[in-house]
Every structure is written in structure tokens, then in C-alpha cells.
Amino acid sequence: MSGLTRPAQPGRDAGPALRPVPWPRMIWVTWRQHRGVLVSVAAVLAAVSVFLLVAGLKVHHDDTALINCHPANSQACAARNSSFNNADWTMGNTVLILMNLAPALLGAFTGPTVLARELETGTFRYAWTQGIGRVRWTIAKLTLLAVVLTILAGAFSQLFAWFFDPFLGFEGMNVLAATVFDTRGIDFAAWTLVAFAAGAFLGMLTRRIIPAMAATLGAYLGLTLLAWLVLREDYPVALDTTNGNLFSGQNTPNSPWILKTWTVGNTDWWRFIPVSRFWPMQFIESGWLLLLAIALGAGTVWLVRRRAA
């Protein structure tokens, strides 16, 4: 209505260029909104860590006792050996399998809560109309949660690696073995990061939490199989040799991983990866996993920006 006097409006920014809401504000926001999820994850990891610690001490003890058992052929030592091969190994193997599932579970549990939860409950209508804007909001949340999860996962996997060390050599498993490689070094953290990024991305695509969780598990499975069966063999760390003597001897933790053999003329060739290439392989795999996670994150942000609900 023109010409009427309106009350003065103190405290209103009439400034021309608006400074954006600063990034650190999102720390409290992310924490408060995802506190439940983060605390749950930390609690579970803590509980399992306690178990790994206790069980690991036992396993290490049994292993040392076995190694130091003299004479090696005696009944007592054989019994120890048998016990270790059965009880300890069964437990260790089970934990190994669970450890391989862990990144998928962590990602499926945490990823969709970032976006799918907002879309499903309708709270995005609040969140995306706030002054900070949806892009900053998304980037901050994804980054903060990714960092926390990755650190937790990384620390946890170190503990597991220690736990599992006495089992290296069992069933031909060395650190390069498919299921073992994922759980050590920086690989576990990288896989967890990718699972989280996939969970967030799929959450934005499906807009529902449960379908996003299912899709994350499925995608993770596919990606893992791809890495195990196809990609790892092609990492540029393999060596070719005609020296068959490298492969004699029983399976020990130091046995190389044989990729394939072929014959040229009268010579046999082996393609293999020595155990010493563990860390280069870790960096290669973590590298492309990190890139993939970033790509998924960027894709998520792009969807947030573009998609109107």
C-alpha cells in the first residue's frame, strides 16, 4: 500500500553484496542431524574393536605358542596346531568375511541419511530454502561425514590387520588375497568412503532410504567383484618371469600371487605380483576409489542442484 508509514526495520542487512553463510556453521548442523548415525557407527566399531582386541590377543598368543612349540612333531604341538587351525581359524575367517561386508554396511547405513532421509520426510523443503543454499549444505555434509567415516574406518582396519596377521598364510592367503587386501592398509578406508558416497548418491536418485540402502549394497557388491576379478590383475605392478623357482615352496605369507601362466615356444612364463608390491597396489586401488568417491559426490551435488522435487 503506497503512502503509508511502516514501522522502521532495524537490524536488516541492506548490504549490496551478501556474504555467504560461512562453512564452519555446517559442522554443528551435520553433527546434530547425524549424531544418531555417527554415534551408532562409533559404538559398533568400538564394540567390535574391543572384541578384536581381546580375541586378537588370544590369537597372537596361540600363534606365538605354536611357533615356539618344541619339538614340532610332538603330540602337544600337533594338538596346538590343530586347535589353531580349527577354533582360531574359524573365528578368524568369520571375522574376515564380516570385515569384507563392513564397508557396504557402513555405507548403506550412513549414505542415504544425508539426502534420501530429507527427501522422504519432506524436511528438504525446510533445508533447501535456508540462507546457506542447498549446494553448500550438501557439500559440507558429504565432506564432513566422509572424513569422519574414513578416519574411523581407517583406524578400525589397522586394528583388524593386527588381529588377522597370525592367519596370513592360511589357505594360501597372503596380503594380496582378494578378501584380505581390502581389509588392510588404506584400502578399507577407501572402500568405506566409496560405499558412503554411493549411498548418498543412490539416496538422491531413489529419494527413499530403504531402496537406497539396497541399491548401495548391490552396487558395492558389483564394484568389489569388479575389483577382485578384473581390475586388480591389471594394476601396473605385475611382473613376468620365466623363473619357476620363485613359486616353489608351500603357501606362505610371502608367496607371490600368480595371475597366469603361458608358454612361448619351449619357455614357460608366469605373470605374478610379489608381496612387496602390496603398498603400490594399495595406492593404486585407493586412488581410483577416491576418484570414484569424489565423482559420486560431485554427481550427488549436481543432482541436488538440478533436481527439483
Place this chain on the structure above:
Amino acid sequence: MNVIETAGLGKCYGKSWALRDCTLTVPEGSLAALVGPNGAGKSTLMNMAVGLTLPTAGTATVLGGQVIRSPAALNDIAFMAQDAPVYKSLSVADMLHLTRNLNRRFDADTARARLADLGIPLKKKTGKLSGGQQAQVALTVALARRPRLLILDEPLSALDPLARQDFLATVMTAMADDGVSVLLSSHALAELERVADYLVVLGGGELRLAGAVDDLLAEHRVLTGPAAGTDQFAAQLSAVQVKRAGAQAHLLVRDGGPGRTVPPGWESHPVGLEELVLAYLRPAGGGTPSATAAGSRTELTEVPR
């Protein structure tokens, strides 16, 4: 300054248009009531105004030409969606803190005082509050941002009469204190009559009528007279709606301004807001009155008495 300006705005979902060819300007400092039946396009229009939905056709700007979803627009517009979404697991105090962190501007003291006046405890989880209280919390955090424009999507529909009063009183007080402009939608006009000074009527995805309430009421009137002379006068006087019985007819005409005359043998009455809105909403198919061309000739419609 116009707080909302649209030109040919439209939104299409698949094959059907939720809103089509909507051109309107909502002036600053008013409470604009957006009315229409369910499915008329009210939510669609509001969602486009705050950037939650992208238009399929046409353009829209806010706050005097700002781009929607720009930092200026996000900063100065507060939106409350239908069903007042709040994070149910957060306490009221958390919601305040959350909103403070997500915005440049936040008046926490006024917000806390308002909530105290309403008797809403800060420590309680919002999910445990009543519907009316949740709506008040959502409104309070929206107003605490000191927006220049407040957009409320059907805020009253889930509230009991007392809660509605409280809600509207809060909105009105904010208008008086801060000069905030308000766009508020409802499918029930009666409760908005006392508070609205600008009206936007949507029906079937189309803009049927828009204007300041005082102007609209001054421009329209109902002429009552013999049915025999109806056709002649309806054409002359650009009738919006005709109600005809055997001997008597009522014409709703839009021919405002000084110096208009009453045909001999006819009486003139002022028209009420609700009657006006219903008249513009009623014809669904042919004979839809055009809201943008004032005084255009329309087909006659008969409404069985």
C-alpha cells in the same frame, strides 16, 4: 517493489499442466491470499517461487527482480511448506540453533520470547508437540530469520480454530513489527478475509483473478433486475457471472470506477469477497473469465438456482 513477479509461468508434469500461463505481480507490504480449490496450482506456484520446483515455461522473479535461489532470495525469503516440516527428533531449541546456523540473520531473542509467550517448551522434541505447536515452531524459526517475504503453504489446514487464531496473530504481529510481506495459501477463504489485502485466485491451474482486495471489491458489483433484460445488459456491462431464474437475474459485473450508472429497473449491490472468488472459480470450461483483461466480454454462464 513487487515481492513476486511472474510472466507466463507454467509447470507441466508429464502431460498435465499443474499451472499454466500465470502472470501476476504481488506488491510489497501486503498479505496476499492465494486461494483456490485443491489441485488448483497453489503449491506449485509457491514451490516455484522458492526454487523447490523449476518452471517448465515462463519466468518468475522475487523481491524486486532477484533471481530465485540466488543468495539474496534465499536470505530474504522464508518458506513454510504444508504440514510444517520440522526435524521431529530435534528439540525446539535445536531447531532454533539449526536455523541460526543455516542463515546469515537470526533473531534468537525474539524467537525465544515468542515461544515462551505461546507456552512451547524449548527442551521438548518437536515431534512430541501438537500440530498447532509444530506449526508455531516452524513459523517462529521462519520469522526469526527476519525475512522480507514469508511464504506459507496451507499453514492453517491442519490446525484447530484456536491454533489458527494464534498462528494468524503471530503472522499479523510480524507484519506490524517488521513490515514483512506475506503470501499465504488456503483452500478456505473465509478465514483469510479479515487478514488479506491482496488476492490471487487460482482455479484448474489458471490464474482467475488477482488484485488488491479493496480495488477488486470496489470494481465489482452485483446488479439485480428482471431476467428479460439480462442478455442486453450482460453484454453491455461485461458480466463476469450471470445467475438467472425465471423472472429475476443477478449479474456480477466488473466495471468499477466513478460515474458508472445503474440501468433503470435494476438495483446495485456491493459484492462480498467470498462471492467474488466463487464467481471466478466456478466456470471450469468455456466462459472462463479472464483475469488479465479487465472488462473483457465473456460468455454467459447459467448457474441453476
Place this chain on the structure above:
Amino acid sequence: MTIDKQNSPIEFRLDPSSGVPTYLQLVQQVEHALRLGYLQPGDQLPKVRDVVAALTINPNTVLKAYKELETKGLAAGRPGQGTFVQATLSQVTLPELSGLRRSMLGWLSSAEEAGLDEDGIVALFTSVMREFFKSRGAAAGQSGDGETEGVA
């Protein structure tokens, strides 16, 4: 921040069924209060905010009413303070009012004797009153819309 206690001697109320526009009701109530002496020059009219909070009406409506009163010269706004009564309307004293009441009662008895019921009395009174004021102030500033009526 608590809502300020009313600093004004008067408080508005609305009659939603009267058919009179809200802003006009406020104007009339101020004029009424002036006539009856509830408001004196210098008194403050209720703050816009308080009216709005109490009646749940649009603040622009209150502002419109106050502007109307300003136009009529009855009130004036002071920036930052509020709106204050400026002039007064000729007050009808209590004895005058009693006299008017008595003569009205007399007229009413006559009307009833003539056969008019309540609605008939109201209709007659309303039409005569309209004629009376029309002939006095048919010019500017009225709330009518300036139509000329044909023969009804």
C-alpha cells in the same frame, strides 16, 4: 519481549457480522470515543501492533483507518511514537443525550402505534437518515462509490 500494555485509553473491538469494512469500524469507534469523551486531544490511539495482536487483522487495515483519521484531521502520527488524537468532535453532553433519547422514545411509540414493526421502523429510519446526510454532504470523501441511482 512482552507485549506492551495498552497506552491508549480505548481498545477496539470488531463486529464481523455488521457488514461494515473493518477499517471503517475502527474509524467509527475512534469518532464514537471522541464524542463520548473517552478520548481527549493528546491521547494515544492503540498501537498498530497491539490492535493487530488482539484482533488478528491486517496491519494495513489499521494503518488505513489511522490515515483516514489523519485526513479528517482527528489524529496525527508522530514518527517512532504512535498516533495521537489531535482534535475533538463536538461532544454531546449527557443531558443532551438524555433529551435525544427521550424524544426518540416518543417517536418510536408513534411509529409502533402507526403499525410499523421493528424491521419496518429500521427501514424507515435508515432511508430517512440516508436522505438527510446525502443532502448535507453528498460531495467528497464519503465511502460511497458515487453512483447515481435510477428510479428504483
